[in-house]
Amino acid sequence: MHHISFFPISLCCCLFFLIISHENFSPITAISVDIINQTCRKCADESHVFSYDLCTTSLQAVPVSHVANLQGLALIAMELALNNASSTLQIIKNLLMSNESLDPFVVVCLKDCLQLYSDGITTLEDTEGAFLGEHYDNANICLSAVMEASSTCEEGFKEKEGEVLPSPLTNENYNLFQLCDIALCIGHLLTSGSTFLMRSSAT
Ligand SMILES: *[C@@H]1O[C@H](CO)[C@@H](O)[C@H](O)[C@H]1NC(C)=O
Ligand SMILES: *[C@@H]1O[C@H](CO)[C@@H](O)[C@H](O)[C@H]1NC(C)=O
């Protein structure tokens, strides 16, 4: 139990859960990835659709997130979501421009997605501002709207009567949904005010 001394007192009870849930718990790596894993775990525990793996791999790939607090992690997730959405917008444009054999129904869906993603990018930029201003409720409404947009884009392809068309954007929609969900969950953690994560990031 010597590694408890690495952590502030307020983390003790969560550390207890970490120790019993991670058998190979290492105090050295715990210091850097600690807040990422804890946050992703907590979010995954609260939602069946939340991907713990995507959360940890996405956040751990960004070096600065190893020292970030909760707000910082949410901003990183939003920045990743913004990059993702921008590159998806380009993918949609390329699909629409370069593929003349597209089903006309798919063209309509892609145009809808184009609109949804352009609006989503604007919304995400506003969300970062809301988050920086600590207007978490507004930020959460915006994030939910972007998540909804990714689902709407995905669902569109399934609406053709009598035929099941594969969505060419399944991975993109999934990634955007998940990245926004990270920020949304953190927004909830910050507004609920009663979690150890709040206290651990307060300094
Ligand atoms: C954090 O999560 C990563 C990826 O899931 C894992 O490799 C690492 O061991 C975890 N660290 C802790 C301290 O739980
Ligand atoms: C989108 O996000 C996912 C999850 O973090 C990542 O694996 C993927 O590389 C990102 N794509 C782009 C184009 O940024």
Ligand SMILES: *[C@@H]1O[C@H](CO)[C@@H](O)[C@H](O)[C@H]1NC(C)=O
């Ligand atoms: C063009 O669209 C068709 C129908 O959706 C698809 O089968 C084909 O792979 C696409 N080609 C390219 C180059 O994207």
